[in-house]
Amino acid sequence: MLNAMTRAEIWLQDSLSTPLGIDALAAHLGYSTSQIRRQFSHYFGSSPGVYRDRRRLERAAVLLALGSKNIAHIGVACGYQNHSAFSRAFQRTYGETPRCYRSTVRQTLNRLPPPCDMVTRIEQKSSHYAIMRRLYQAPDTLWPLGQPDLHASDLLGMDSRYSEAAPGIALPDLLSQRIGACAETTASRRTDIGLCLVPQSEADSLPLPASYRRLHVEAQHYAIIRLQDISQLDDAVDCLVRDLLRQPVPYHISGKAPYVLWLEGYPELRIPLGP
Structure with missing residues (x-):
């Protein structure tokens, strides 16, 4: 069952930008939705939906900090069709609005030490x-x-x-x-x-x-x-x-x-x- 739940976790990762839900995941794996919820929670400590929401916001944080797209575009790319819903979910998790988070993290990154001897x-x-x-x-x-x-x-x-x-x-x-x-x-x-x-x-x-x-x-x-x-x-x-x-x-x-x-x-x- 671990291999099946690993495939479930990877499927959730690969479908962050889509509205596909537990029914699509169950069909993909060939298990019932109740089996998926029970086994996924056993191995990963949360339901598939909660897990994917966390990964969506994590990806949004990376794109805000390191990417160039505007906030609305990032929200859609991470599965949020509604900008207000994205902003509320992000603030609940990271304690700042997406705009403030981008500003705060960029300031921190710009204070990194001078370039190392590695060549980019x-x-x-x-x-x-x-x-x-x-x-x-x-x-x-x-x-x-x-x-x-x-x-x-x-x-x-x-x-x-x-x-x-x-x-x-x-x-x-x-x-x-x-x-x-x-x-x-x-x-x-x-x-x-x-x-x-x-x-x-x-x-x-x-x-x-x-x-x-x-x-x-x-x-x-x-x-x-x-x-x-x-x-x-x-x-x-x-x-x-x-x-x-x-x-x-x-x-x-x-x-x-x-x-x-x-x-x-x-x-x-x-x-x-x-x-």
Whole structure:
């Protein structure tokens, strides 16, 4: 049942901007609504609806703090069709209106220390596919990150093509955690761990255990920093945020999950950008 509730949690994450409810979730998983409510509450400490509301507001906090869209647009992108309802829900959770929150957090971020010796670059990357499984652990509790045996312990023996893929992790909570807006849930630190592949034909044809899922990562621009090791992750996020807020660049943090790829033995942080 844990795998089913993990799929439920991921479905809720992926449908934040939609009005789809518990009936759609139950149909997606093939369980009754009562089973979904009972089992989801058991594993995640709240009903699916409450959980999604928290995640919606968490995403809104990230977009307010780090994005460029206006407040009404952010509300709609996070599933609130009514601006007043969005503002009330946000203020109940964070103690400030969206406008005041944006101002307060931006002031705090602009007071971050001077730029570190890490180098931020902005690049467009082509689309690719990833094979990931979700863990409810912070990345610093996983070891040894970057080693194929950890990222793909269930995959390497299934097909030789997996051995040619780059180890990677996606971090849905990294940005909200760095600005202090992470939702208080039993799944407050999520890490998707697996392998990154390039051709769609490769991803479609590879065998996949039940705990993994295929992710299509669209072609987009990224803010990128190469790390010496994963212990520099938080400093790298701060450096990227500081650089993007202070430099006149045409791209802003999109709110999509950042990820880390291990290329030539070194981790590379990539934060998706949007116009």
